[in-house]
Amino acid sequence: xxxxxxxxxxxxxxxxxxxxxxxxxxxxxxxxxxxxxxxxxxxxxxxxxxxxxxxxxxxxxxxxxxxxxxxxxxxxxxxxxxxxxxxxxxxxx
Amino acid sequence: xxxxxxxxxxxxxxxxxxxxxxxxxxxxxxxxxxxxxxxxxxxxxxxxxxxxxxxxxxxxxxxxxxxxxxxxxxxxxxxxxxxxxxxxxxxxxxxxxxxxxxxxxxxxxxxxxxxxxxxxxxxxxxxxxxxxxxxxxxxxxxxxxxxxxxxxxxxxxxxxxxxxxxxxxxxxxxxxxxxxxxxxxxxxxxxxxxxxxxxxxxxxxxxxxxxxxxxxxxxxxxxxxxxxxxxxxxxxxxxxxxxxxxxxxxxxxxxxxxxxxxxxxxxxxxxxxxxxxxxxxxxxxxxxxxxxxxxxxxxxxxxxxxxxxxxxxxxxxxxxxxxxxxxxxxxxxxxxxxxxxxxxxxxxxxxxxxxxxxxxxxxxxxxxxxxxxxxxxxxxxxxxxxxxxxxxxxxxxxxxxxxxxxxxxxxxxxxxx
Ligand SMILES: Cc1cc2nc3c(=O)[nH]c(=O)nc-3n(C[C@H](O)[C@H](O)[C@H](O)COP(=O)(O)OP(=O)(O)OC[C@H]3O[C@@H](n4cnc5c(N)ncnc54)[C@H](O)[C@@H]3O)c2cc1C
Ligand SMILES: [Zn+2]
Numbered sequence: 001x002x003x004x005x006x007x008x009x010x011x012x013x014x015x016x017x018x019x020x021x022x023x024x025x026x027x028x029x030x031x032x033x034x035x036x037x038x039x040x041x042x043x044x045x046x047x048x049x050x051x052x053x054x055x056x057x058x059x060x061x062x063x064x065x066x067x068x069x070x071x072x073x074x075x076x077x078x079x080x081x082x083x084x085x086x087x088x089x090x091x092x093x
Numbered sequence: 094x095x096x097x098x099x100x101x102x103x104x105x106x107x108x109x110x111x112x113x114x115x116x117x118x119x120x121x122x123x124x125x126x127x128x129x130x131x132x133x134x135x136x137x138x139x140x141x142x143x144x145x146x147x148x149x150x151x152x153x154x155x156x157x158x159x160x161x162x163x164x165x166x167x168x169x170x171x172x173x174x175x176x177x178x179x180x181x182x183x184x185x186x187x188x189x190x191x192x193x194x195x196x197x198x199x200x201x202x203x204x205x206x207x208x209x210x211x212x213x214x215x216x217x218x219x220x221x222x223x224x225x226x227x228x229x230x231x232x233x234x235x236x237x238x239x240x241x242x243x244x245x246x247x248x249x250x251x252x253x254x255x256x257x258x259x260x261x262x263x264x265x266x267x268x269x270x271x272x273x274x275x276x277x278x279x280x281x282x283x284x285x286x287x288x289x290x291x292x293x294x295x296x297x298x299x300x301x302x303x304x305x306x307x308x309x310x311x312x313x314x315x316x317x318x319x320x321x322x323x324x325x326x327x328x329x330x331x332x333x334x335x336x337x338x339x340x341x342x343x344x345x346x347x348x349x350x351x352x353x354x355x356x357x358x359x360x361x362x363x364x365x366x367x368x369x370x371x372x373x374x375x376x377x378x379x380x381x382x383x384x385x386x387x388x389x390x391x392x393x394x395x396x397x398x399x400x401x402x403x404x405x406x407x408x409x410x411x412x413x414x415x416x417x418x419x420x421x422x423x424x425x426x427x428x429x430x431x432x433x434x435x436x437x438x439x440x441x442x443x444x445x446x447x448x449x450x451x452x453x454x455x456x457x458x459x460x461x462x463x464x465x466x467x468x469x470x471x472x473x474x475x476x477x478x479x480x481x482x483x484x485x486x487x488x489x490x491x492x493x494x495x496x497x498x499x500x501x502x503x504x505x506x507x508x509x510x
Pocket of ligand 1: 132133134135136137138157158159160161162163164165166167168169170171172173174300301302303330331332333334338353354355389431432433434458459460461462463464465
């Protein structure tokens, strides 16, 4: 079981959370202006890395807030969590 | 030359204390240049190589596997085989695979222990039963066998199933596909490997692809931990690692890799002679010929490549199985493991060309590709050989995510396996 550090509640068990996939995907300002490739890229294409991953979690059975986590998808080790709207502490990966 | 497995050869080799059997496949050193290099020695990759040789006469082929063949999802899955998918595109593809299964042990001269013991998909509420009715009707229009079974009949057929209206997960009925069942996972990898090898295909284990070399957007070969291997065409068939290989080739995929867990119990006397699946509570169960209960779960929600998942998923699936089969409440589980499944937004595979010329991909089978192993290999071999899709996999192109022609099997045909 993962132990996930909610930025508001501290370390809690994975079963209190739901997963929200890749973080920092920004909805295009003007979708109408995009071609199909760019729209498909936004909607469907994912980094899905084997290694460090910036991802969203929802503390659904706790404070009910969304936040971001940097976690390694191979070792499952969680490096840190940070609030929505913030950038990951040590820059991009 | 391959020794045929027959009663006569069994007796003949028994006289020699079984020391005279030839290895089922060779372990050659990698060659310098192949017409086709298949990356990934799971069932799908090996089946692709087999049909490339058998159906298209392309035998200068290598299958590169970073570990041992069948050590990925092929050797980790719960082996449920069925073809009762809702939409035409999916139904036709899986049914073609089912037809291949029905003659495969003979074709490969290898006992795949394919057992058409039937598969039930349970309905737990009225909407489940309406969806089941719709899916069975769609299946029958597509020439796929199916039957709607009500609760009373279900209890008669599976007496140990808890159909009491007071149970945690009431069972109102099920869909039943009599031709569904199970097969021995390892044997599928070994049978296709032996078949492909007999045509001259090189199966190279402990060979990890770490780069895909291109000149002017055209593939020329692959970098591996055992050096560069030249290739006219490359087929990527690496299941959970598809995004990694796509990254090496320089394109993106609509895939998320997730752990999927399964477990087996201590061996029991025969108690369950069919396969029972509940998509609503994510529990799948059958009994192997050895006697162990084989239990499959739903995916772990997070992206993961660790070939293991989290405990709450195991707890959830066992709670569901125990509610459906109270008789199993004191069975002890023996082993537990995870594989890495490659899920797509529409729960359908991606089979076809990629943005890199000469590179083809077969992935996105997610939680349910074992049943498709022969069919997947068959259509992918066609796609590689003819440089265009077979009519069965035309709809499953990567381009469908751009054009919007998704095939929404998610939920419709039962989420998993
Ligand atoms: C627990 C579990 C239960 C399942 N239950 C069912 C079920 O009941 N019914 C069903 O139909 N399906 C089921 N599935 C899904 C099914 O197992 C897969 O869809 C299917 O096996 C995929 O087949 P494959 O041969 O493509 O993959 P794999 O067997 O995973 O083969 C891919 C191979 O590629 C190799 N590879 C990866 N990267 C590289 C590289 N860089 N270089 C060289 N080689 C590489 C891997 O080592 C691996 O051997 C289940 C899966 C799991 C994990
Ligand atoms: Zn919280």
